[in-house]
Amino acid sequence: MSPRPSPAPELPSWVTWWQRPFPDANTLLLHGRQPALVDSGFVGSAAATADWARERAGAVGLVVNTHWHSDHVGGNALLQARGAAVAAGAPEAEAIARRDPGCCAAEYLDQPVAPYTVDVPLDDGRILRLGDADWEVVRTPGHTPGHLALWQPEERLLVVGDALSDYDVGWVNLALDGPEAAATALASLKRMADLAPRVILPSHGAIPADPEQAFATALRRARRLVDDPHGAVWYGARRIFAFALMIRGGIPAGEAESYLHARAWLTDAARLLGRSPEELAAELVTTMLGSGAIVLRDGRLHASAEHGATAPESLRVPYPRAWPPPGARG
Ligand SMILES: [Zn+2]
Known part of the structure; x- marks a missing residue:
């Protein structure tokens, strides 16, 4: 018999936690005079996200993105249309304002995002009123350069985004963010661990039962990504490909490799690994089938990790290079 899992730490009554399967990140609702959401799920679930928050807390005043x-960020556009402001890390806010083609790495990763604007750029140390409590912005670059954590000192709650979860650490993009990205992520993890939170609120998976243990494991894994850059590239490639399969309801097995050859992230990863894109695409499919991370079913490759269905039409949004200018929303 396996040991009974220890119960998750208790949350204050003004916090509602929504643990969601892929392709949505977990969503946090903070109740109060100005209800706030932390992260807004994938674009295919935008209506579900916005309705869920409104039913529980009324009109959302502010959406904060961890990255x-x-x-x-998939619900940002709809929540904004319903009157919410959007807050995000300052580097992201600037790129979003100038409609940089690299926004959200949406085109690079081939992951659709509906157009939004950032109303509140966040710097390190900024105090944000979310619901009826004050939260401190803690810049935690690594998984992305603009990544941030949110710290609630009275209850010692720490929203960690994708920096860590109960089962892994955030992948790092050495091609896009440079060879230092893994060391940057490790430094951010140390900074978060030093806060000694009572509760870690991750973007994927369950709330870790033991925060100290979760940080110890995450720091070990992050150290491995620093020590083994090739391993870090493989890790990122596996995560990106699995997500691509999830949001498309799988990809026909005969089209998977040509899909991969056309991806910027795959080409970059191949260069860092000293392979051709064709070699890497073939090896990625083979190793992921071998490990069980992906499976062949009805002629299509599917991701094995639990995930919800996405309506294909919800993926039809423009890449950021074609987003309307920030003033033109409505
Ligand atoms: Zn992420």
Whole structure:
């Protein structure tokens, strides 16, 4: 018999935690005079996210993004149309304002995001009123350069985004963010661990039962990514490909490799690994089938990790290079 899992630490009554399967990141609702959401899920679930928050807390006044990956910002556009402001790390806010083609790494990763604007750029140390409590912005670059954590000192709650979860650490993009990205992520993890939170609120998976243990494991894994850059590239490639399969309901097995050859992230990863894109694509599919991370079913490759279905039409949004200018929303 396996030991009974220890119960998750208790949350204050003004916090509602929504643990969601991929492709949505977990969503946090902070109740109060100005209800706030931390992260807004994937674009395919935007209506579900916005309705869920409104039913529980009324009109959302502010959405805070831990970072701009598609599974965290997909509800921004709809929530903004319903009157919410959006807050995000300052580097992301600047890129979003100038409609940089690299926004959200949406085109690079081939992960759709509906167009939004950032109303509140966040710097390190900024105090944000979310619901009826004050939270401190803690810049935690690594998984992305604009990544941030949120710290609530009275209850000692720490929202950690994708920096760590109960089962892994955030992948790092050495091609896009430079060879230092893994060391940057490790330094951010140390900074978060030093806060000694009572509760870690991760963007994927369950709330870790033992925060200290979760940080110890995450720091070990992050150290491995620093020591083994090739391993870090492989790790990122596996995560990106699995997500691509999830949001498409799988990809026909005969089209998977040509899909991969056309991806910027795959080409970059191949260069860092000293392979051709064709070699890496073939090896990625083979190793992921071998490990069981992906499976062949009805002629399509599917991701094995639990995930919800995405309506194909919800993926039809423009890449950031074609987003309307920030003033033109409505
Ligand atoms: Zn992410």
